[in-house]
Amino acid sequence: MKHIVYMSRAVRPMTDPDLQELLDQSRHDNVRQGITGILFYSHGNIAQLFEGPAEQVDPLFDRICRDGRHSHVRKLVDAPIEARSFPSWSMAFHPLEPSGFAALEGFLLPHQLPPLPSSLTIADALLVQLVQLAVFGPDPTQPFQHRHADPPGALDA
Amino acid sequence: MPAPHFEQLLRRLQAGVATLEGPELRYGFVNEQMQALVGTNAEGRTLAEQPGLLPAALLEVLPKVFAAGTPYAARACACGSAADSPNVRHFDLVVDPYDGEAGQPAGLLLLAVDVSEQEAARQRAHELALTTRQLDARLRVLTETAPLFTYTMSPQGEVTYVSPQWYRFTGQPDTADLTAIWPLLVHPDDRLRVLFESETARRTGTGWNYEYRLRRYDGQYRWMLSRALPEVHPPDQPVAWHGALTEVHLQRELSEARRRGEAELRFLADSIPELVWTTSAEGLVEYYNHYTKSYSGLTTEELGPTGWVGLLYPEEQAAAARRWVQSVASGEDFEGEYRLRRADGVYRWHTIRARRLNDGSGPRWFGAASDVEEQHRLRQVLQTQYDELARAHHNLDTFVYAASHDLRQPTHNLRGLFEELRRSVRFTDPEQALMLRMVDTALTHLDSTLADLTATVQTQRQQQEPVEILDLALGLEEILLGLRPQIVHQGASVQIDVQEAPGLLYSRANFRSVVHNLVSNALKFAHPLRPPQVLLRNYLTDDGQPVLEVRDNGLGMRIDDPHNPAFRLFARQHTQVEGTGVGLYLVQRIVTSQGGHIEVDSTPGIGTTFRVFWAAPLGMRE
Numbered sequence A: 001m002k003h004i005v006y007m008s009r010a011v012r013p014m015t016d017p018d019l020q021e022l023l024d025q026s027r028h029d030n031v032r033q034g035i036t037g038i039l040f041y042s043h044g045n046i047a048q049l050f051e052g053p054a055e056q057v058d059p060l061f062d063r064i065c066r067d068g069r070h071s072h073v074r075k076l077v078d079a080p081i082e083a084r085s086f087p088s089w090s091m092a093f094h095p096l097e098p099s100g101f102a103a104l105e106g107f108l109l110p111h112q113l114p115p116l117p118s119s120l121t122i123a124d125a126l127l128v129q130l131v132q133l134a135v136f137g138p139d140p141t142q143p144f145q146h147r148h149a150d151p152p153g154a155l156d157a
Numbered sequence B: 001m002p003a004p005h006f007e008q009l010l011r012r013l014q015a016g017v018a019t020l021e022g023p024e025l026r027y028g029f030v031n032e033q034m035q036a037l038v039g040t041n042a043e044g045r046t047l048a049e050q051p052g053l054l055p056a057a058l059l060e061v062l063p064k065v066f067a068a069g070t071p072y073a074a075r076a077c078a079c080g081s082a083a084d085s086p087n088v089r090h091f092d093l094v095v096d097p098y099d100g101e102a103g104q105p106a107g108l109l110l111l112a113v114d115v116s117e118q119e120a121a122r123q124r125a126h127e128l129a130l131t132t133r134q135l136d137a138r139l140r141v142l143t144e145t146a147p148l149f150t151y152t153m154s155p156q157g158e159v160t161y162v163s164p165q166w167y168r169f170t171g172q173p174d175t176a177d178l179t180a181i182w183p184l185l186v187h188p189d190d191r192l193r194v195l196f197e198s199e200t201a202r203r204t205g206t207g208w209n210y211e212y213r214l215r216r217y218d219g220q221y222r223w224m225l226s227r228a229l230p231e232v233h234p235p236d237q238p239v240a241w242h243g244a245l246t247e248v249h250l251q252r253e254l255s256e257a258r259r260r261g262e263a264e265l266r267f268l269a270d271s272i273p274e275l276v277w278t279t280s281a282e283g284l285v286e287y288y289n290h291y292t293k294s295y296s297g298l299t300t301e302e303l304g305p306t307g308w309v310g311l312l313y314p315e316e317q318a319a320a321a322r323r324w325v326q327s328v329a330s331g332e333d334f335e336g337e338y339r340l341r342r343a344d345g346v347y348r349w350h351t352i353r354a355r356r357l358n359d360g361s362g363p364r365w366f367g368a369a370s371d372v373e374e375q376h377r378l379r380q381v382l383q384t385q386y387d388e389l390a391r392a393h394h395n396l397d398t399f400v401y402a403a404s405h406d407l408r409q410p411t412h413n414l415r416g417l418f419e420e421l422r423r424s425v426r427f428t429d430p431e432q433a434l435m436l437r438m439v440d441t442a443l444t445h446l447d448s449t450l451a452d453l454t455a456t457v458q459t460q461r462q463q464q465e466p467v468e469i470l471d472l473a474l475g476l477e478e479i480l481l482g483l484r485p486q487i488v489h490q491g492a493s494v495q496i497d498v499q500e501a502p503g504l505l506y507s508r509a510n511f512r513s514v515v516h517n518l519v520s521n522a523l524k525f526a527h528p529l530r531p532p533q534v535l536l537r538n539y540l541t542d543d544g545q546p547v548l549e550v551r552d553n554g555l556g557m558r559i560d561d562p563h564n565p566a567f568r569l570f571a572r573q574h575t576q577v578e579g580t581g582v583g584l585y586l587v588q589r590i591v592t593s594q595g596g597h598i599e600v601d602s603t604p605g606i607g608t609t610f611r612v613f614w615a616a617p618l619g620m621r622e
């Protein structure tokens, strides 16, 4: 078992359908390949942690690196782990149109992220928190770029 | 006339054929194609009657051709209504005179080949050439005015073109032998590299991209970026390399400076025996200095972007991680004392500091951890010593207290025995009477010294007494009750005024000691000619500080130093008035230990006023 953490930049801002497609596709593939983890997206900033058997994780990272939807992929950690820390595959982002996402499996609002499990070392947990901070900014309850586009409270609906 | 089967052929021919017979040029044979030009009903009519779509110029020429008997040809003649209309067609026209049987001119054979397609193509080619010429001109303007120089190099390395900017920049004349001169203008340190790279690229048929210093007209070398791509027409070898040169001097100097700065920083960081690291704006470590690696015994990869936290004492990691996330989110400095694990497993205390700085390429965090193990140990030793001292001090207090307390009983006994002795034994010698008085005084003195000692130790303890909100009216009444015998005896009147500040946050025992001492002093130093009057007033200063004023109409005293009256007072009192030193000393100690102070006003023969400022002024409190 191993995990990889990276950060990257979307080539152009991803729309809700873009993200939904990515979520659906990854969910489907990850279940089959025994990959779990989490992806953060906000305003073009991407960070992802994924874990699984090395023989699945490494090729997936190669595919992700080649994916034309993002660039500047910066690998932060690539290390063996004792056990999984994420029970499934999920994504966290601020959708522009939240109603469609509420029912979607594997989708989370950034401030609804569950606390990090203690199976992560403190160094790894710190890393996840820092990339989360880098993607969502200091206040994950607020999407820091599309704030004006959303009527207040729309995210809670 | 052509034979019938020929006629069939001629009619179908993909060219117009007609005969014009006789000097009047009357249409004889007209095939299908020609009918399109002159009409279906032309046969038998004269040219003048039926010109059809034939161009006017031809109509004029035809009679002359007939007369002269020489052939005539015209290329791409526009035939149609208006020469520029879209349905105009173009024909190559050939006119051949033919003779009759007698050799006399008999008529003209007219041949028209439709060349509209070719003509249109030619037109297009012409237009294209025009636009190309325009584009070329525009390209020329662009290449010759843009801030980059363009050039072309042959596969053999000959420079066949450079744009005029190059001449302006280098100051070379138009006549310069480019191929020979350009390598000489490249900085000697860059020359071989550049020649090698360009040659390699030409040999392998690839482009190039390199930087070098080029000599400017004023002799200064400026950094240039040179990029070129081969012009290829597969399957042939490239025919030329076209490239551009851009001046990148400033960028290059800047990044050079930054690189140098970075290198210097690293050199410094690598030479100091402290743990140093830098992180990206996101708080992810990008660089650990050598010392960090040798201290921890880990590589940069093993440490990773957040690995430093793993070096901390396990119980302290989570808090340090939280603190770091908070610093990164807010930009606040990170600072704390932590134990860091050395490669051999020993933890040593460090002060860790990190600060966000902007070095021109965006914010970065700079962190350092200094070993404070020695200071830490020293502090621990000091703390232990301090604790021991405090304990010894306490023990001493207890001993003094116990001893003074225990000694009072024998003193009492001694005094009792002494009284008894005086009563039962007759002393006749006046010397003896004096000695008796002296023994009496000494005993009294011993007793009061013991009492004072006990009280001193007690106050020392009381400094740690709990504080509470005291009801001053009640508290003062209680104290006065204790002094009642003296008050009654001296006919004193004591007034209490605590309306302005009825409460006080203080230890009850300390409050008692202070007030008791001051009031009994006021009674003790009463004026012999008038009964004592004492006013006790608790009030607040302008800045809210509570003060107790104890004013009497007693003997009063002289105060030499108005700036530091309290201190002077005690010093003098100690020497002048026996038995009172300890009392005021106690008051002073109690009040200052609580952060307050005492002021005194006194006029000899009129009276004395003590003011007890219970606590430190608001601004100075911790």
Ligand SMILES: Cc1cc2nc3c(=O)[nH]c(=O)nc-3n(C[C@H](O)[C@H](O)[C@H](O)COP(=O)(O)O)c2cc1C
Residues within 6 Å of the ligand: A022, A025, A026, A027, A029, A030, A035, A039, A046, A048, A050, A060, A063, A064, A065, A067, A069, A070
């Ligand atoms: C930000 C990002 C995250 C991705 N995460 C995953 C993932 O977790 N699992 C996955 O199978 N594909 C993921 N993909 C998609 C892969 O890059 C790739 O498109 C997919 O594996 C299909 O690869 P293929 O088209 O080469 O078969 C991600 C793509 C992007 C841009």
